[in-house]
Amino acid sequence: MDISFASIAARGPTSAVLAWLMPMIAAAFLVVATPAHACVLCLPYPQMTNADQVIGSDTAVFARENPAKPFSYVVLETFKGRYDGSAIPLFLDSTTARTLRLNPTVQVVLVQNRPGGIWKALGLAAGEYQGVMRQVADWHAGSKTPAERTIFFAPYLRHEDRSLAELAFLEVGRAPYATLRDLKTNVGRDNIYRTVNDIFHVEWHGLYILMLGMSDRPDDIAFVRGKLKTAAKYGLTTNLAAYATALIEMTGADGVTQLAEEYFVEPGRSNGELLEIVKALSVQGTGGAAELRGSIVNAYGGLLAVHPELAGYVANDLLAWKVARFVPRLREILNAGGGLDEASHFALAVYLSSADEGGSFQGGLTSSGGLR
Known part of the structure; x- marks a missing residue:
């Protein structure tokens, strides 16, 4: 009926x-x-952050350009799971390759969804970003509440590494409002005004x-x-x-x-x-x-x-x-x-x-x- x-x-x-x-x-x-x-x-961004990608992966590594084979990757460190040593079938674009050559300490974060599965490049990571990724790799789905993740990432909101600041913005920006109410001691007032008045970061103002x-x-x-x-x-x-x-x-x-x-x-x-x-x-x-x-x-x-x-x-x-x-x-x-x-x-x-x-x-x- x-x-x-x-x-x-x-x-x-x-x-x-x-x-x-x-x-x-x-x-x-x-x-x-x-x-x-x-x-x-x-x-106006994807629902999954790089932190989500690492947490949901089976294997996560830091890689750079393979000197013996330009525009391909060689793994320098496995920070989650076990890398089997096989060639990673991803193309290293010229812009990323140039950035890596100019910045010896910068690496690319790569994740694999399952053994023998698809590899995905998450972007460049400098020193402190790498440290954050290593910590996140120890988490598993559901091991951190939204509030705990927000508190973890909030100190990086104004980090000089823009990639790390953007990751923090995405993590904190999706937090429940009740959690945001507790962040007043984590973000300085001067930093707040600096961002609100920054016309180049309009999407961050809210x-x-x-x-x-x-x-x-x-x-x-x-x-x-x-x-x-x-x-x-x-x-x-x-x-x-x-x-x-x-x-x-x-x-x-x-x-x-x-x-x-x-x-x-x-x-x-x-x-x-x-x-x-x-x-x-x-x-x-x-x-x-x-x-x-x-x-x-x-x-x-x-x-x-x-x-x-x-x-x-x-x-x-x-x-x-x-x-x-x-x-x-x-x-x-x-x-x-x-x-x-x-x-x-x-x-x-x-x-x-x-x-x-x-x-x-x-x-x-x-x-x-x-x-x-």
């Missing part, structure tokens, strides 16, 4: 079986289908803005407020989510209220601007200070009142936080259907199917604490 999203919303409380099944169906479907807004810092948000200095707060004032005046979205997250971290519920009044209360803001603010609220509501969640939920209420077409972007948070007071409003929005895409329809249907007649959520559906 087909069950439409509209029929789920219209009938009110669903059967116990359906209410139990829908979140599990969603677990598989929502990964790709629902509006995603959890990442304040969405890195991470450092989040770190700046850990400051309670009045001049830092004024800097963030100034950036947000400019963004609001001209409708800018670049790093808007990061600056909004920083403001909330610095000023708490007052920052949430300021952002909601600036963006949610009055119509006229673009969806791009609104979604950047929603990202910030979502991240703070999930990984920020627990006492902020009430203010964030109130801000979501303002968004739903003026911008119902964005309801799908907050439904997942409301479900995870077990916030039931918006059941009537979200059912009304779903029944009206105006401006909702298919993913938003599904997100609202899952939220409503998880709520019982009394406007609360059934036990066991989420892991976060209740907030009515």
Whole structure:
């Protein structure tokens, strides 16, 4: 029997079986289908870092150009697994070969996925980068938590070796926000401003803005407020989510209220601007200070009142936080259907199917604490 999203919303409380099944169906479907807004810092890079490649490899070596056979590799050190001595069927390009000739201590990191398997070059490694790779080679999948990896790599964020700094950026940049909140003692304030003001590292700004948000200095707060004032005046979205997250971290519920009044209360803001603010609220509501969640939920209420077409972007948070007071409003929005895409329809249907007649959520559906 087909069950439409509209029929789920219209009938009110669903059967116990359906209410139990829908979140599990969603677990598989929502990964790709629902509006995603959890990442304040969405890195335009591959998901796997060089550290991941080494951890997942069977064999990892340092190599240079074979003097007896130009543009091919000779292994100098095996730092993970066992190298069988066979020729490595990779071509050493002329640019890399030239760099190696000019820098005798630099080597190339090569990994093999399994004995007799495919070799892959991960790039150049100077002295300290080599040391980091040796340490990472002792890890195995799951042996380090995201927080532990972040703490390990954070000191290298401003390293003079750009390759090592980039690796650290990728590792730290994908850390949970709750972990980033603990990094204020690891990254110096001068380094943060140096990066935020560096026009040649624009893609790095978001991470450092989040770190700046850990400051309670009045001049830092004024800097963030100034950036947000400019963004609001001209409708800018670049790093808007990061600056909004920083403001909330610095000023708490007052920052949430300021952002909601600036963006949610009055119509006229673009969806791009609104979604950047929603990202910030979502991240703070999930990984920020627990006492902020009430203010964030109130801000979501303002968004739903003026911008119902964005309801799908907050439904997942409301479900995870077990916030039931918006059941009537979200059912009304779903029944009206105006401006909702298919993913938003599904997100609202899952939220409503998880709520019982009394406007609360059934036990066991989420892991976060209740907030009515």
